[in-house]
Amino acid sequence: MIDISRFCLNRKAAPAITLDKTIPLVANLGIKNIELRNDLYGAPDNTTILDHLPDTEVKQLLDDNNVTVETINAVGNMDSREMIDTNLQSLKQMLEMTKNLNLRNIVFCPVRSQDDQRSAQQRQDEAVANVQDYSQLLKQYNVSGLIEPLGFLDGTLRFPWEGQAVIDKAGVDNFKLVADTFHYYLANVTETDFHNKVDVSYIGLVHLSSVLDRKEREKLDDQDRYMLDEHDIMDSVQIAHNIEAAGYQGLYAFEPFSNDLKQYDEERVQEEISRSIELVQQNI
Template sequence: MKFALNYMTAPAMPVADFLDLALSLGIKAVEIRNDLADNAILDGTPATTIRRLTEERDIEIISINALQRFNAWSEARAREARSLLAYARDCGANALVLVPTNDGSGRENGVRQESLRLALTELKPLFEDAGITGLVEPLGFEICSLRSKREAVDAIESVGGNVFKLVHDTFHHHLAGESQIFPDHTGLVHISGVTDPDVSPAAMQDSHRTLVDALDRLGTIGQIGALRAAGYAGHLSFEPFARSVHTLTDPGAALRTSIDHIRATA
């Protein structure tokens, strides 16, 4: 298994410390984010600095997370895409995650599919020019404009988008209630667990997402096993949002325990 660390695992860490955390776990792949106010990218850290820090440690940046509201296409979104793609290219990232609108808008049947195809059509030459992969991430929330990986795959194929792959997020896959997996289209897997016994699936939010253990209610182990059995051999990237993870005094120990559990059971 190839594990990776999303910066959301330890969002308060300076980037060098975050990279060293990954190395301490034998992990050589990370995702950086553009939504952490006091950290790279939003703190103004130059892309060249990120590249130097990762190259010094022989760590691969598998993605920048993310271009938000990508399927609400506009000239402003195009400018944002170009800026993030330039940063991704300059820091050495392989991919840019694409996150759909998640505010209840654009959900109507017909409208959401057309908006998705339009955005992918416009993004395709930008990604091709940058030499970067676009990772489309459906979200399972009921208010999201792109919940279905099936719809994402159909749109990718309709625009001839070989530059696009899927993110299979075990949390969002569970919420969406979508049984089908698409290992051949999957470029990255985000893993997290929900252990709160009282929260209903409809009420689950990012704040409930912790590390994967035996109490996980998402079926993350089963999802990983199914993807691997179907041929997926890419990264499994930890993406917990729970404050209980972010405030750990020894995140490395907790991550080792989760890694050991996944290796033993998936």
């Protein structure tokens, strides 16, 4: 059974709950890890990561509740060389505003664009060069990076083995991958693919969500993502089971995305989290 200490809450699971209430909420459930976001209230805006609270107040909340900031989501367009200066500026801003919070990781997401005309080799080359630059800046703050492959058809880095190759070619030691069950499903990462192509030692975090709508795989989007449910068409719990069985020992974070969750009050959020934890613990 997965110990409670290995669960994490992404703030997308409680988007209507302010940070000063989210931290004690997760602590009361026994969860010791949280993912912050720069897009919880709309378009990415780093000034919203801490809900405009002073870092000293956030640090006190974290310390009082024994909660750790596992990640900030996210630096976008991470594999676009023409965006490197903008991305480094954004990354430095994130690192500066959280330098007293013992932040562990920053999540990096690839480009999503149907108009991206780069070849696969160009995309990889730019991702490698960018990761090398990100790595140097992250090391100044003793923070690591997590690349999150996005399985959408317009994603430029869709598969976990592509992320592994970028890390290898970049030659960095402070980057791993996010294994997101939604994006595994979108990219159609089969169990055979997983066993033959995915090296679990590269996985630094697992994101869990459920999809209940039986629409076609390629028509799914973030709005279809909810907390875990026994009727999940992706069978996220089975994906997590495979990852765990392969030797993964890290955290499992709940990352739904549907705007419906903005209607959830604290009681509903706690119920959903507890049920999701139970589903994982009963099956892994």
